[in-house]
Amino acid sequence: MKQQIEDFITYLKEVKHASLNTVRAYQNDLEKLESYLSHQGIEKVSKITETSLNSYILYLEKDGMSPASVSRHIASMKAFLLFLLRNGIINIDPSERIKAPKVVKKPPHILDEKKILELLKQPDITTSKGIRDRAMLELLYATGIKVSEIINIKMIDINLYGKYITCGDKQERIIPFGSAAKRALKAYLDIRDIAFNKKNKDYLFLNSHGEQLSRQGFWKILKEYAKRAGIEEINPNTIRHSFAAHMLDNGADIGVVQRFLGYTDFYMTYSNQNIREVYMNTHPRA
Template identity: 50%
Template sequence: MVADINHFIIYLREIKKTSKNTEVSYQRDLIQMASFLGKQGIMEVDKVTKTSLNSYILFLEKEGRATTTISRCLASMKAFFHYECREGLISRDPAELLKAPRVEKKAPTILTVDEVNCLLSQPNGDSPKELRDRAMLELLYATGIRVSELIHLESRDVNLTVGYITCRDEHKERMIPFGKVAKLALSAYMERGRQTLLKGQESDWLFTNCSGKPMSRQGFWKIIKYYGDKAGIQSDITPHTLRHSFAAHLLRNGADIHAVQAMLGHSDMATTQMYMNYAQKETVRRNYAGAHPRS
């Protein structure tokens, strides 16, 4: 079954032109599925049934996997078996009628402005690592980009003179402005930190780890958790927390929702509207606190 999965991944890369992150995610999910099925004595793709896939989903639930994780695994399975069926490698699609678990939408974690300021002030030294960390955190909050976009930025994507970055994916690109604080942090990193981290190597990547290699998602996740703990922030901080906070703070301060949608790269306005709802509630709360005589 592993060989079939590898052929599917090649199809995603060469025909569908999917991103590297998508390939890695699909391959990981499908290899884990194959491992589970193999322990049940199911080694060939044409031996997989809807019942065996349901057993795998139940196993994931018993393991305590999040519904979002299970839904993603199911999407990987559906794509894989649809491909196998379309290619004539199996006669029926065992995943066709499988249903994903219902995902309860959690309200995003949004930091207060004071919490953001405290977080961003943590890397305050002048070492190459702290210059890099400060630049990454400032840029993430200044632009609201995804962590995958942050770690894949190249030096050519930053225009310090005008103050904007260019984010690209396989479908489109968007230009996002940033302010003077992020500009100062980026300038300091690029002038006094980046070359030291590169250790004489050449690299297009804007941000690297301490070995001069590209920064990974896990590496940045550890960075933001470290500074969140150092700042004493009780909320569960992830790299996406600063994206949520960026959008909510802009809208609360009167930014146009269409402009925020464009900066975030949302195709659906309903996704951006979620932050508007938060901003309106926060405005009501502040108005009450400022006006009620016993607030």
């Protein structure tokens, strides 16, 4: 089974061109499945049955896994088995009748503008770390991009004069930012090479070792500032959701906001000039 999982991961990378995070998620899920089935005496994919898969799902639920996580594991399982079926490795898909549990989505947590401003004030800009952190938070709120996107921004992706960034793995998009983010970014860029950059010339945001900042590192920073600001509930998407809510509250068209967030259905609907005009008229810190 391990070989088939490796073949599937190779397919995701080389044929589907899936993102690194997506590939890792599938690999982790399938390795967990393989480990469970192996302990049940099932070593070959041809021996996997609907019963054994249902047993695995029950195991995940009893282990305390949330319905959303169980659903993701089922999706990984189904994608893997469909790959095997289409390639003639198995004759029947044992997951065909398996349904994912219903997931009740909680509404996204939104911070009001006052709380956002309080969060943005927390970094100590008399220190190089604080200057970097202020720039990251300002840019995150200014653009609504994901944490995974902000840590992957490279120096060539940012245009300070034009006040925009270029980002996106599968569909590149140009996102403007306002004067507040520009000031914070300029302050950071003025000290970046001396304070952080030992040898890294690529990524915009670096850790204290001069290496690309990790998602975990950013999350740790965000939690600390949220705590200082008296914000009890926050997650990596809170600022992204707040960005969208504030733009809509100030009159932005939902299609424009969806383009900022990276929903590609709207890419042919609005020009970059339309996007900038809407942004300048509706973002609180434009």
